[in-house]
Amino acid sequence: MNISEEAEExxxxxxxxxxxxxxxxxxxxxxxxKTVFEELKDLNLIKQDKNGIRLTTKGKEVAxxxxxxxxxxxxxxxxxxHMSKKKMESPACRFEHLLISGEVEEGVCTLLGHPRExxxxxxxxxxxxxxxxxxxxxxxxxxxxxxxRGGKGKVIYIQAEDHNTLKKLMAMGILPGRKITLxxxxxxxxxxxxxxxxxxxKEIASSIFVxxx
Amino acid sequence: MSRKVHKSKAKSSIENKGxxxxxxxxxxxxxxVGYPNVGKSVIFNDLTGAYVVVSNYPGTTVAVDRGxxxxxxxxxxxxxxxxxxxxxxxxxxxxxxxxILLTEKPSLVINILDAKNIDRMLHLSLQLIETGLPxxxxxxxxxxxxxxxxxxDINALEETLRTxxxxxxxxxxxxxxxxxxxxxxxxxxGLAPGHIVRLGPEIESTVLKIENLLQGQYPIRKRAVxxxxxxxxxxxxxxxxxxxxxxxxxxxxxxxxxxxMYARPLDYVITNSRQKQIDKLVDRTVISEGEKPMDxxxxxxxxxxxxSTGIPILIMVILGLYFLVGVNxxxxxxxxxxxxxxxxxxxxxxxxxxxxxxxxxxxxxxxGGEFGIITLGLRYAVAIIFPIVGIFFLAxxxxxxxxxxxxxxxxxxxxxxxxxxxxxxxxxxxxxxxxDTMGTLVTRTLETKKEQVLATLLLALAIxxxxxxxxxxxxxxxxxxxxxxxxxxIFIVMLFIGWLGSNLIPGGKPxxxxxxxxxxxxxxxxxxxxxxxxxIWYFKEVLPLFIVASVLLWLGDITGMFSSLVRGLEPLxxxxxxxxxxxxxxIYGFFRRDYGAAGLYDMSGTLSIAQLTxxxxxxxxxxxxxxxxxxxxxxxxxxxxxxxIAFIFPFAFFVGYLLNIILTTLGVLI
Numbered sequence: 001m002n003i004s005e006e007a008e009e010x011x012x013x014x015x016x017x018x019x020x021x022x023x024x025x026x027x028x029x030x031x032x033x034k035t036v037f038e039e040l041k042d043l044n045l046i047k048q049d050k051n052g053i054r055l056t057t058k059g060k061e062v063a064x065x066x067x068x069x070x071x072x073x074x075x076x077x078x079x080x081x082h083m084s085k086k087k088m089e090s091p092a093c094r095f096e097h098l099l100i101s102g103e104v105e106e107g108v109c110t111l112l113g114h115p116r117e118x119x120x121x122x123x124x125x126x127x128x129x130x131x132x133x134x135x136x137x138x139x140x141x142x143x144x145x146x147x148x149r150g151g152k153g154k155v156i157y158i159q160a161e162d163h164n165t166l167k168k169l170m171a172m173g174i175l176p177g178r179k180i181t182l183x184x185x186x187x188x189x190x191x192x193x194x195x196x197x198x199x200x201x202k203e204i205a206s207s208i209f210v211x212x213x
Numbered sequence: 214m215s216r217k218v219h220k221s222k223a224k225s226s227i228e229n230k231g232x233x234x235x236x237x238x239x240x241x242x243x244x245x246v247g248y249p250n251v252g253k254s255v256i257f258n259d260l261t262g263a264y265v266v267v268s269n270y271p272g273t274t275v276a277v278d279r280g281x282x283x284x285x286x287x288x289x290x291x292x293x294x295x296x297x298x299x300x301x302x303x304x305x306x307x308x309x310x311x312x313i314l315l316t317e318k319p320s321l322v323i324n325i326l327d328a329k330n331i332d333r334m335l336h337l338s339l340q341l342i343e344t345g346l347p348x349x350x351x352x353x354x355x356x357x358x359x360x361x362x363x364x365x366d367i368n369a370l371e372e373t374l375r376t377x378x379x380x381x382x383x384x385x386x387x388x389x390x391x392x393x394x395x396x397x398x399x400x401x402x403g404l405a406p407g408h409i410v411r412l413g414p415e416i417e418s419t420v421l422k423i424e425n426l427l428q429g430q431y432p433i434r435k436r437a438v439x440x441x442x443x444x445x446x447x448x449x450x451x452x453x454x455x456x457x458x459x460x461x462x463x464x465x466x467x468x469x470x471x472x473x474m475y476a477r478p479l480d481y482v483i484t485n486s487r488q489k490q491i492d493k494l495v496d497r498t499v500i501s502e503g504e505k506p507m508d509x510x511x512x513x514x515x516x517x518x519x520x521s522t523g524i525p526i527l528i529m530v531i532l533g534l535y536f537l538v539g540v541n542x543x544x545x546x547x548x549x550x551x552x553x554x555x556x557x558x559x560x561x562x563x564x565x566x567x568x569x570x571x572x573x574x575x576x577x578x579x580x581g582g583e584f585g586i587i588t589l590g591l592r593y594a595v596a597i598i599f600p601i602v603g604i605f606f607l608a609x610x611x612x613x614x615x616x617x618x619x620x621x622x623x624x625x626x627x628x629x630x631x632x633x634x635x636x637x638x639x640x641x642x643x644x645x646x647x648x649d650t651m652g653t654l655v656t657r658t659l660e661t662k663k664e665q666v667l668a669t670l671l672l673a674l675a676i677x678x679x680x681x682x683x684x685x686x687x688x689x690x691x692x693x694x695x696x697x698x699x700x701x702x703i704f705i706v707m708l709f710i711g712w713l714g715s716n717l718i719p720g721g722k723p724x725x726x727x728x729x730x731x732x733x734x735x736x737x738x739x740x741x742x743x744x745x746x747x748x749i750w751y752f753k754e755v756l757p758l759f760i761v762a763s764v765l766l767w768l769g770d771i772t773g774m775f776s777s778l779v780r781g782l783e784p785l786x787x788x789x790x791x792x793x794x795x796x797x798x799x800i801y802g803f804f805r806r807d808y809g810a811a812g813l814y815d816m817s818g819t820l821s822i823a824q825l826t827x828x829x830x831x832x833x834x835x836x837x838x839x840x841x842x843x844x845x846x847x848x849x850x851x852x853x854x855x856x857x858i859a860f861i862f863p864f865a866f867f868v869g870y871l872l873n874i875i876l877t878t879l880g881v882l883i
Contacts, residue, residue, distance in 0.1 A: 020473060020474055021473075021474070022473070116476055116477075117475070117476035117477055121475045121476065121477055121481075121482050121485075122474065122475065122476060123475070123476030124476070158481070163478055164303065165724060166477075166478065166480075166481060167301070167303050167480065168303060168724070168726055170299075170480070170481065170484045171298030171299055171303060172298070172333070172726065172728065173330070173332070173333030173336070175484065175485055175488045176485060176488075177488065177489075177492070178488075183515070183518075184515075184518060184519060186520065187520055187623070187624055187625075187626065187627045188623040188624075188626045188627070188636065188725065190518055190623060190729070194330055194332055194333055195329040195330055195361065196329075196330055196333065196728060196729075197514070197728070197729040198726065198727070198728050198729065199518075199619070199622070199623035199626075199636070199725070199726070199727045199728075199729060200724075200725060200726045200727075201626060201627075201630070201635070201636075201724060201725040201726070203722075203724060204724055204725070204726055
């Protein structure tokens with residue numbers, strides 16, 4: 001399906017309003033351009049009633065994909081090119097449209113270690129690659145348990161299965177942006193962060209995601 | 214370990230020349246708050262002139278210490294809280310610490326930080342400031358930070374945080390006068406509110422919405438209440454439910470709405486956003502030279518934590534402990550005090566005196582003779598237990614102050630996982646080797662209920678205390694094979710029961726995480742004071758029970774109950790392949806574990822090596838002493854304590870029975 005960039009932007013706003021903010025309808029007048037509206041309607045992605053506009057089931061699916069690509073693009077600019085959140089917005093907006101092919105999108109997602117949230121903390125909808133937890137060579141973001149001894153890097157995010165682990169890690173000051181050095185891997189993982197050394201087991205080490213230098 | 218600290222006459226450095234003659238009647242409460250292992254207890258000791266145990270690992274303060282003193286003529290009560298990482302508690306100790314913060318209505322909160330780790334520890338500082346309580350910020354261990362090339366712009370820090378900032382090196386007594394001065398001024402003129410860090414528009418607008426809804430009176434600022442609510446703190450939720458029942462649902466709705474916008478829990482979002490602010494703050498106020506160089510300390514650290522060098526070092530430490538406690542303590546010192554002092558001098562003199570002056574036989578028996586308070590109770594306590602436990606506590610203090618124990622815990626974590634514990638349990642278990650009662654008290658620092666129960670069980674079952682260990686080493690040292698057999702059986706029992714327990718007791722797998730404190734050369738004065746304090750604690754626990762035990766045994770003896778009990782136990786002794794005369798040792802064991810071991814020491818001449826081994830094994834596994842049972846009851850409750858005892862009692866004798874059969878069948882150790 002070929003959708004114009006403008007239409008994709010509209011889909012994004014609709015998705016955020018309907019799914020994330022759970023507003024029932026979108027005011028029709030917010031879609032300025034008649035053509036975009038017609039395009040989406042023709043593709044059967046939106047429907048209109050007296051209260052405003054809603055996404056169709058198919059529309060939700062397509063919009064989710066756009067959101068996913070946008071947020072992946074944000075992660076890419078933020079984590080790999082260190083752009084500030086403000087600066088990355090406009091390239092991310094353009095870049096998302098380039099991720100259109102499934103292969104590129106999944107490649108980027110795998111490269112980033114299947115992140116679950118964008119730099120602003122919003123959820124990134126899962127793709128097929130995330131569900132399969134695909135691992136590919138050439139990844140730049142690794143769980144701490146997989147980098148080599150002596151490796152240095154920066155914490156990018158924490159992806160703990162249960163909330164308690166997350167709380168513990170936060171309490172110890174293991175937070176995105178902090179520099180980390182892996183001192184030893186066995187019998188326990190020992191790393192230094194700031195001026196503190198911390199020992200953890202493998203389970204905890206695999207929930208800390210690091211971009212190595 | 215928890216003691217009420219008595220009123221002390223620690224004088225404050227500045228006298229306030231009688232200006233305030235009419236001393237206020239009220240006592241000001243001053244809380245010491247901070248991350249674990251930042252030196253709160255050292256500062257507490259200095260401020261109050263008292264002593265609470267100070268160690269080099271997180272979580273030493275398991276109970277809350279309070280001390281009264283005067284600062285500039287004002288009565289103050291200083292409260293030392295357990296370490297906390299954030300206002301959002303994870304462990305029980307943290308919950309205790311926050312509870313104090315919320316309920317004690319402190320006049321001052323002294324927030325102590327490890328200056329080296331200011332970038333991490335400011336999290337708590339900012340949260341404390343947010344509560345609206347008056348805060349003084351103390352950068353402790355400033356000497357270590359400076360040695361690593363860090364410099365602090367105190368004025369800039371004070372301006373940014375808007376709290377007084379004091380630099381101290383508490384163990385060297387540096388900066389403490391200054392701290393008293395700041396406390397004194399703050400008590401007199403009060404403190405302006407500190408700086409509030411903003412956390413991004415979405416969070417801020419939500420916080421504002423909630424703040425406006427809350428109408429009740431809270432011990433902390435509504436902003437802090439709102440933030441804790443956002444982070445799903447259940448204690449605060451119930452507080453709000455109680456104080457603001459009519460808006461509670463509405464508040465929850467607001468929180469649910471904002472939560473949905475984020476993929477991650479809000480505490481993560483909030484913490485991250487706070488960290489960004491802290492990074493900026495630290496950039497402005499702290500200069501630090503990049504990475505720590507690979508110095509001698511770091512080389513030693515690496516050697517301790519790498520298995521190829523760490524395990525040989527561990528074996529050396531264990532051997533060192535064995536020679537110190539087993540050979541020197543249990544062997545020579547006990548021989549000297551027990552043999553030369555009691556057997557040769559005190560006992561004969563006392564018994565002679567009693568025979569001459571006390572005509573009534575039972576009265577003589579109460580004080581002297583076989584079960585007398587002095588000849589049995591005091592002799593066991595002073596001659597056998599005191600030297601062994603004392604030397605163990607001394608060695609343990611050295612180990613803990615050096616920072617070795619957390620490193621040991623990471624080496625051993627994987628093995629401990631097999632028995633359902635994490636490496637963290639090394640600390641209560643090792644302490645249990647000194648005194649199981651103390652070890653049981655410290656199990657509360659473990660994370661999950663399951664770990665606490667397992668550690669309590671293993672302490673009661675398989676971890677011999679130092680007195681017991683010393684005596685067993687002494688008695689079994691006649692045969693290396695016997696000592697080895699004993700150690701092997703106990704080790705197998707510990708692994709097996711641990712493994713079984715970890716599979717049977719409900720609860721998830723333990724996780725291991727441990728901060729490694731810097732390695733330090735132990736300070737002799739601290740080691741000695743700590744050993745002394747622990748000995749006092751031990752004696753307060755032990756001596757009364759020893760005396761009670763002597764009296765009970767004496768009663769049993771004159772009423773004839775004791776001998777019928779001994780007769781009753783004879784078949785059981787027979788099953789273990791022991792003579793009936795071994796029964797008293799097991800009866801002593803009821804009263805105290807080490808007491809039973811000391812009884813074993815008394816009769817070691819009359820048993821064969823196999824019999825001694827069986828006795829040693831059974832006694833080690835056999836029920837814990839009265840003091841430990843009481844501690845188990847206090848910490849774990851009735852059900853678990855009774856369950857543990859009901860299991861241990863038959864199990865210990867069963868293992869002894871089995872061991873006797875094996876040894877007899879194989880024909881070894883005879």
